Amino acid sequence: MSIPYLSRRVFLKASGGFLAGTLVFVNGPIALLAPSHSWAMPLDSLSSRQGEVLLAVTRQIFPHPKLEDAVYAHVVKSLDRKAAGGTLGKVLADGIVKLDAASGGDWLSLDDNKKLEVLTPMAGSLFFESIRSDAVVSLYDNSLAFTHFGYQGAEGDEGYLNKGFNDLTWLPNPPQPDAGYLPF
C-alpha cells in the first residue's frame, strides 16, 4: 500500500507545503491494510492551503462519500508535480483566489452544499477542467483506489482461470456448448 506517511522529511522541507490526515473509515478496506492510520504528503510547488483546497475541490467534482482523503491526495500530488515550473501553477492559484472571493474569503470554511454552489459556475473553466481531467486519471489509477473500488489490477497478471473468472453464482450457470469448455 502506497500510503504516504508522516516523516521528518515532510517537516524539514524548505519550500512547498504538505497535506496530512487520518484515515476516517477505520473498518474500510484501505484502513485494514494500512500499517498506520495517519498519512502525509509533501508538496513541492503548492502551499499546504492550496493543497487542501484542491483536495476539497476534487471531492466535489468526484464525490465518493466513503473514499479516504488519502486517495484524493493522489490528485493533489499529481497537480503539484505538473504545476512545477509550468503555467498550471498560476491557473490553480488564480482559481483558488476566485473561489475564496466568491465565498466571502474562505471557500474551505463553507459547508458541502455551499462549496458546490460556489464551484459549479466554474465548471468548464480552465481551472476546473485542469483539476477534473487530471483527477479522472490520477484518482482512479492507484492501488488505494483499486482496493477501495474492488478492482484487482495487476493481480490479474497471473490469470483468473483458477481465481474466480467464473465464480458468479447469483445467476444460473449457462450450459455447454454455449458456455464453452474449461481447459482441464
Added chain:
Amino acid sequence: MAMTDNQKTFAHDDSSVVVVVGSGAGGGTLANELAQQGIDVVVLEAGALYTTADFLADEWASFAQLAWLDKRTTSGSFRLATDFPNLPAWIVKSVGGTTVHWAGASLRIQPHEFTALSTYGKVEGANLLDWPLTYDDIAPYYKRAEQRMGVTRTNDNKGLPGNNNFKVMYNGAKNLGYSCDTGHMAINSEIRDGRSLCLQRGFCFQGCKTGAKWSTLYTELPRGIATGHLELRPQSHVARIEHDDSGKVTAVIYFDAEGNEQRQQARLVAVAGNSLETPRLLLNSASSMFPKGLANGSDQVGRNYMRHTTGSVYATFDQPVHMYRGTTMAGIISDEAHHDPARGFVGGYEMETIALGLPFIAAFLDPGAWGPRFTGALDQYENMAGMWLVGEDLPQASNRVTLNSDVTDQYGLPVANVHYDDHPNDLAMRQHGYRQGAELYRSVGAKDIYESPPYPSTHNLGTCRMSKRPEDGVCNAYGQTHEIPNLFISDGSQFTTSTAENPTLTIVSLAIRQAEHIAQLMQQKEV
C-alpha cells in the same frame, strides 16, 4: 534474443523486394504469405519491437507503451472530436500493430453485407456500394484464416469458457429470446500451434502475455522471418512513396530509429498502416504526376472513412460481477446483426461483452462527466457488467481523412485530420442497441444502466475502398490500386462498407488472398 537478430537482410538498393508498410493484421499476414512463397519482403513498421514479456498489466502504462500517440486532429460532429480531439483512434504503434491490442473476435462478414447497396438500396447521404467481391470469393480464405488463427468453434477448436461478464449477458440474452455463446475468438482455449491456452488474465487490450490470443507479433512475423525471405525493420516510419516516369512506384522513403531518412527501393509496395495512416501516406506522396496523391485520380483516397456504429451499455447489480476477470470479449450475440429495416435503420449490429479496468472505466464511461451520477457508477464497479455494440456505419464521402498542413508530426509531415459526422442511420442503430442492451440487463435485475459513447476507434475502415469501377474507389477486389499496378492496399482501408462484424478476420483473409494474387502477377511479370 529478438526475432530480428539473425534475420535475412536486404540492401536499400535492392529493387527486387516487396515493401510492406505496417506489420499488423494486414501487413504482417501479407508479408508472411509472400515470404512463404519465396518472395523477398521488407516490412517497415513505425513502432518498436516489444515481446510478450514486455506487456504490462496496467491500463494507462500499457497505453503509453503501445498506443499510436503521434498527433492527429479531428473535426465533425462526432463526440470524440470534443472528448478526445487528438485521439480519434485507439490503435497500436508497435510491431504486430493493432493485433497486439485487439480482443480476438473473429466473425465472418455476412453474405448480404458484401452487396450493401443492392440489399439496402440507396440511402440518402450515404455513399453505399457493393463490394467487388462476393462472400463465395472470400469464403475459402476465411477458412484458411480461421485455421491459422485458431478461431474457436471452427476447426474443432473448443469454445472458450465463459467468465462472469458472459454469465450476465447469457442469462439476459435468454430472457430476450437471443442466442449467445462465447463466440468465435482467435484465442486458444487449449494449447495449440505452439502457443499457450488462455489464462483469463483480462488484459486482452494490453497485449496478451501468454500469446494465447493470435497476433502477427508472435505468429506471422517470426514465421516469415524463418523462411529467410522476410526482413522486419521496426521503428521505420514511412514518409512517402516514390514513383518513376511511367507511374510505377519504385521506392519508399522512411525515417529510421535515429530519425535518419532512408530510401528502400521496391518492386512493389503494399500499404497497411491502418485506415488513418494509409491514406495519409498516399496523400503525403503527392508528386507532379500525381498532384492529389498516389492512386487518387478518383479523389477517393481518404473518403468514406468508417469507424463502426459503436457504444457501450454498462449495468450494475446487487451482487458482484468482477467483469474485468477473464477475456474482454467473452460473449457474443448476433441476433441483431441481420438486415431488417423495420427496426428503423439498414444493416445490423453485434452485441459483445466488454470490460474495462477501473482506470479506463473512469476515462471512458462518460468522458467529461463529473458529479454524483458519474461517481455512483464507479462506486458500483465491482457489481458492473458491460457490453459493446458494434454495427455497420454508412460510408459518407464527407467523412474523410485529409492532411492537416497546419499541424506536423515529429518528422515535419502533415498529420491526418479525421472528419466524421454520424449518419442518421448510425444514430438510429446506436439508440436501438442501447435500448436492447438496457432491456437485456434489466431482465436480470440491473439497478442502474449507463450508456457510454464510442471510444476512440479501433475499427478504422474505408478511406481507400475497393470498387469495381475506378471512379468509385481506390483499389480493386485484390487491393491493387486502380491507378498504379504495383501499389497495393492491404489493410482495413480496402473495406467497401463497414459491415457489422469486427474486421480483423476479414483483413487477414483478404491479405492471404492478396498474397496469392501478387505472387501470380509477379510470376506473369505483370508487376
